[in-house]
Amino acid sequence: MEKKVIILNDQGLHARPAGILVKAASQFKSAVEIKTDKKAANAKSLMSVMGLGLVKGSEITISATGEDEVTALETLVTLINSKFA
Amino acid sequence: MSSLLLLKGISAAPGLAMAPALVIDTRPLIISKKVITLSDVATEWNRLEDAISKSQHELSEIMEKTKQQVGEDEAAIFQAHIMLVSDPELIDKTKNEIKDNLVNAEYAFQKVSLEFIAMFDAMDDEYMRERALDVKDISKRVLRHLLNVQEADLSNLSEEVVLVGYDLTPSQIATMDKSKVVALITEIGGKTSHTAIMANSLEIAAVVGIKDVAAQIKSGDLLVVDGNSGEVIRSPDDSAIKKFNRQREHYQATIKSYESFKGVASKTPDGKLVKLLANVASLDELKTAIRNDAEGIGLFRTEFLYMNRLNSPSEEEQFQIYRQVLEQMKNRPVTIRTIDIGGDKEVEYLHLKKELNPFLGVRAIRLCMQRPELFITQLRAMFRASIYGKLKIMFPMISSLDELLEVKLIVERVKEELTQEKIKFDSQVAIGIMIEIPSAAIISDILAKHVDFFSIGTNDLIQYVVAVDRLNENLEYLYNPYNPAVLRLINLVIANAHKEGIEVGMCGSVAGKEEMIPLLLGMDLTEFSMSAGQILPARKIISSTNYKDAKKMASYVLSLSQAKEIETYLHHSQATSDLSSNLSPNLSPT
Numbered sequence: 001m002e003k004k005v006i007i008l009n010d011q012g013l014h015a016r017p018a019g020i021l022v023k024a025a026s027q028f029k030s031a032v033e034i035k036t037d038k039k040a041a042n043a044k045s046l047m048s049v050m051g052l053g054l055v056k057g058s059e060i061t062i063s064a065t066g067e068d069e070v071t072a073l074e075t076l077v078t079l080i081n082s083k084f085a
Numbered sequence: 086m087s088s089l090l091l092l093k094g095i096s097a098a099p100g101l102a103m104a105p106a107l108v109i110d111t112r113p114l115i116i117s118k119k120v121i122t123l124s125d126v127a128t129e130w131n132r133l134e135d136a137i138s139k140s141q142h143e144l145s146e147i148m149e150k151t152k153q154q155v156g157e158d159e160a161a162i163f164q165a166h167i168m169l170v171s172d173p174e175l176i177d178k179t180k181n182e183i184k185d186n187l188v189n190a191e192y193a194f195q196k197v198s199l200e201f202i203a204m205f206d207a208m209d210d211e212y213m214r215e216r217a218l219d220v221k222d223i224s225k226r227v228l229r230h231l232l233n234v235q236e237a238d239l240s241n242l243s244e245e246v247v248l249v250g251y252d253l254t255p256s257q258i259a260t261m262d263k264s265k266v267v268a269l270i271t272e273i274g275g276k277t278s279h280t281a282i283m284a285n286s287l288e289i290a291a292v293v294g295i296k297d298v299a300a301q302i303k304s305g306d307l308l309v310v311d312g313n314s315g316e317v318i319r320s321p322d323d324s325a326i327k328k329f330n331r332q333r334e335h336y337q338a339t340i341k342s343y344e345s346f347k348g349v350a351s352k353t354p355d356g357k358l359v360k361l362l363a364n365v366a367s368l369d370e371l372k373t374a375i376r377n378d379a380e381g382i383g384l385f386r387t388e389f390l391y392m393n394r395l396n397s398p399s400e401e402e403q404f405q406i407y408r409q410v411l412e413q414m415k416n417r418p419v420t421i422r423t424i425d426i427g428g429d430k431e432v433e434y435l436h437l438k439k440e441l442n443p444f445l446g447v448r449a450i451r452l453c454m455q456r457p458e459l460f461i462t463q464l465r466a467m468f469r470a471s472i473y474g475k476l477k478i479m480f481p482m483i484s485s486l487d488e489l490l491e492v493k494l495i496v497e498r499v500k501e502e503l504t505q506e507k508i509k510f511d512s513q514v515a516i517g518i519m520i521e522i523p524s525a526a527i528i529s530d531i532l533a534k535h536v537d538f539f540s541i542g543t544n545d546l547i548q549y550v551v552a553v554d555r556l557n558e559n560l561e562y563l564y565n566p567y568n569p570a571v572l573r574l575i576n577l578v579i580a581n582a583h584k585e586g587i588e589v590g591m592c593g594s595v596a597g598k599e600e601m602i603p604l605l606l607g608m609d610l611t612e613f614s615m616s617a618g619q620i621l622p623a624r625k626i627i628s629s630t631n632y633k634d635a636k637k638m639a640s641y642v643l644s645l646s647q648a649k650e651i652e653t654y655l656h657h658s659q660a661t662s663d664l665s666s667n668l669s670p671n672l673s674p675t
Contacts, residue, residue, distance in 0.1 A: 014212060019164070019165060019168055022168060023168070042173060045172045051204050053208050053209070053213055
């Protein structure tokens with residue numbers, strides 16, 4: 001399952017927010033991916049996530065596949081919408 | 086246990102020391118490609134996982150230590166490093182590389198991390214480009230574990246050590262635990278490499294140019310280091326240790342004999358007064374300078390403030406440091422030199438272009454003119470600090486009057502800016518230049534009309550006059566202050582300075598060389614700036630050298646035509662004056 005979100009925080013996915021996102025994704029068993037129109041990244045990999053170069057306003061699709069996909073997706077979407085607060 | 090072995094290197098900083106070796110590998114790691122068989126894949130995967138887990142462990146320790154000793158914010162970078170080193174993509178890709186292409190773990194890991202580094206490097210965002218540095222850093226850590234190369238945390242050592250490396254970077258020396266490092270040994274570098282310069286300032290022994298050092302010395306080997314002769318004894322036996330103890334006693338007695346030269350003027354028996362100043366690069370070294378009774382700071386190198394960090398120091402940060410230096414020197418003159426970055430001093434975050442001949446490239450003032458924002462920030466910090474002591478500002482690598490005038494224009498602009506902002510500064514700050522490029526030396530009569538002082542930088546002047554890279558060990562025989570061409574230029578610069586009535590000093594290694602001091606005195610040099618540890622020995626020499634003899638000596642030396650002759654003559658003069666100690670030395674030529 002997947003969902004579209006927009007990055008809202010000013011710094012985009014720089015080290016700190018990217019780290020928080022990766023940490024959050026890593027606690028789930030499901031495979032989690034972040035996709036842009038050009039690239040896709042393993043959401044559990046800080047390097048890949050930072051490599052997407054996401055800035056404020058970037059539109060991404062988050063997808064999760066696995067036994068805990070529902071909670072995984074929900075957690076990550078909430079995190080991004082809350083600007084990683 | 087290794088057995089006794091005598092190693093011969095080049096003496097780079099005086100002193101005698103004995104302690105176990107701590108070998109740190111600063112060579113770029115050499116990763117060779119090895120083809121493996123399918124049955125080795127599991128072993129290589131295990132080696133990779135082992136190296137990753139060791140790296141994670143090491144990083145957690147550094148993070149904890151940083152948290153306790155520095156602060157939470159500073160520790161955050163290591164949290165990011167732990168995540169990077171544990172990155173599933175990095176690990177999976179490496180494992181696939183090992184399995185699919187049947188190569189060894191280090192080769193595979195290097196290849197994959199280089200891909201990530203290239204990815205960050207190519208990004209538009211400055212911040213993201215800097216992440217390439219983080220990936221480089223963690224990748225080096227993992228590779229080190231794969232290759233079993235130790236890296237020590239130099240900032241916090243538990244016992245005294247002799248630091249041994251292929252090369253030591255200025256930032257490594259700057260961050261090491263100075264209370265525990267008793268000597269430095271490197272494979273590359275000559276008498277004026279940074280290892281030598283910094284060891285002299287820190288007053289610890291240093292020997293450079295020991296061939297194949299990593300093969301000869303292992304961490305834990307007991308070493309006797311003689312920085313005066315350039316000899317190193319590995320695993321000394323009882324008699325060698327006894328001899329060392331005797332020598333050390335004698336050496337310490339000599340050092341003690343200099344104590345009586347503290348607090349007295351640097352004056353020749355016939356009344357000629359000169360100034361002996363110190364070269365420093367940090368607040369640590371400033372203490373050493375004060376302890377050795379420096380009459381001022383002849384050269385404060387600021388480039389080290391820019392090294393070993395992720396971005397340039399702010400105006401405020403620099404202001405605080407310059408202010409402390411000026412305050413601690415209590416109205417004794419302090420010459421602060423604007424950054425000399427480029428050449429052999431690299432600063433990664435400035436993204437300087439790689440050059441074929443960095444010593445002839447965009448370095449020092451040339452870099453400042455291309456990056457005015459760097460220059461102006463530094464000048465503002467200096468002028469703001471100027472009200473706290475007696476500041477002199479010096480510009481390195483000036484090669485023409487046009488360049489000097491352009492620099493002075495920027496100085497005037499900065500002063501106007503500060504006036505408009507109603508920020509106080511000393512409007513009388515002396516402005517001077519380094520004379521280290523032959524073109525500047527040749528037109529020093531012209532340049533002298535536009536500045537308040539000259540400081541002759543012999544380390545670079547020699548390399549540019551003789552066309553010898555001063556880091557090239559194979560050409561050390563040509564890199565030589567006794568070269569008559571070098572001496573004539575120095576003499577010319579001093580004479581031109583006096584003609585215009587401006588101050589003239591010297592801040593290169595030559596100024597502190599014992600056999601050169603009488604000669605320079607005779608050439609009418611008035612300010613000698615050197616490593617702190619050389620000041621008292623220099624004062625002893627000045628105190629026993631008659632100025633009129635030094636004048637005769639200078640005119641005789643300037644009439645000689647070969648470096649060899651001059652060197653022999655100067656060493657001979659020094660030896661005879663040592664023997665006659667308190668008697669007036671007979672310096673007249675025979």
